[in-house]
Amino acid sequence: MDARRDSGPNPDVDLAVSPEWKRTGYKFFPFAAWQAGAWWVLRFNFGFPEHDMYTLFVDGQVTVDVTGAERSELPLVASVGALDRFPEALPVLDGDTALNVVSQVAAYADYGSEHNDPCLFCSLGADGLTPQELA
Template structure:
């Protein structure tokens, strides 16, 4: 997926109920899932996964693109007013990436300072 396609998108986010993957959206026939990078500010606050692949690391407010605007109203570290996905649907959305709760783990290059073997299914 090209970064310009991401920047132009404005997905409708839903809360998942999971601590490390708090938001997901079904957009263009793929699951878009946000991971919270708990090494912030050394790393961008979020990583976007599309269809199980990491696409971009991003911090809300760093751009005025439609995608960044969709992120600006989210509360990834807790709470949120968005609707909650049904638990089975949320598990389906994060299943391909649940093992990648640590920053960089999707590339086999987990940050030495952030590494903690997190449980992708940990509740919020």
């Protein structure tokens, strides 16, 4: 399965859209997009492959876990599959916008922390506002 809805309460997310992702400059939340009047933010799950590669938050609410696949028939999954972890060519959000967007979810840098149940095996006690170091 390419995308799995998170088990917690969540707003609907349209898997048929292909967001225009931009880099945020943050290690744990490297990509965000303004989509359908809301901020979509991807958390990179450092426990991959035990967990899906990313978790999508929409306006601060967890919505779906997703591992991208460029050839997926689901546009959202294909858009995530096309992302490179250090995509120098991808546009970057301005610093203030990135900070405002990532601040909404920064407390959830560890997988499962959005449910007060961080993964025992991969939680780092991470600071969601850690800058990303480009290779």
